[in-house]
Amino acid sequence: MSHRGVAFITGLIFAIGLGISGMTQPTKVRDFLDISGAWDPSLAFVMGGAVTVYLLVFHLIIPRLDRPIVGERFGIPSRRDLDRPLLLGSALFGVGWGLGGLCPGPALTSALSGLTPILVFLAAMVGGMALHSLKTHLMPIKRD
């Protein structure tokens, strides 16, 4: 198998998982974030399920492999610093997620759902990503 094949299968399983879990229902996502209203705890189960699998595999299987099955090496981020972009970016992301009830995975999974508003969100999301690329291109990051 190639990296392409792995990536395609990952995307496919990912989308089906998102669809089954309820993450492609923006109102349900907002109900989960609405702790002062009729809180819907479902999405805690989504994250709990996904993180449990990842924790087990990452700590039990990955250490036993010299390298990934298709790739040359594991690309695991090693940074530990809590810098301003991490905090500010995550804060802005959360505001957007709360406003629309959509994050990138579920929004892309819903691209062909026939819901036009999703396409508006996706166009704006790509615009936001492009703005960031443009900003880093014009003002290269200064590591301090």
Place this chain on the structure above:
Amino acid sequence: MNVPSSDLFAALAGGLLIGVATTFMMIFSGRIAGVSGIVGGLIPPRRHDMDWRLAFLSGLVGGGALLRVFYPEAFPAALTTPTATLVAAGLLVGYGARLGNGCTSGHGVCGIGRMSRRSLVATAVFLSTGMLTVFVHRHLLGAAS
């Protein structure tokens, strides 16, 4: 809180599948399955680092098309979110995920699964601002959904 237990089982089952997908990518390709990182890497596209990103995107969008055919309940019948809200939400999600180096999948699943300090903090931050936003939007500004 008034949620049928079938919703909780579905949430757990979907979560386990997301876990399978993200670890599949790590075991086979050694890569983090973070949606905003993989897709954001296409903007702008770079010739030698495009094919696997496009393949992931096709899987994600194709999986959504399969859902529409075999499990249409995955999507709401309609979305009444006003266009201005969608535009603001999309811009914030896109820009914020790139600036913060990850979103719900990269930080929230893969990062926490690795027990990365940066991802734990990022997830705590976006959950907090997300909750605060819904509170203000729904309960103070009276948004409809």
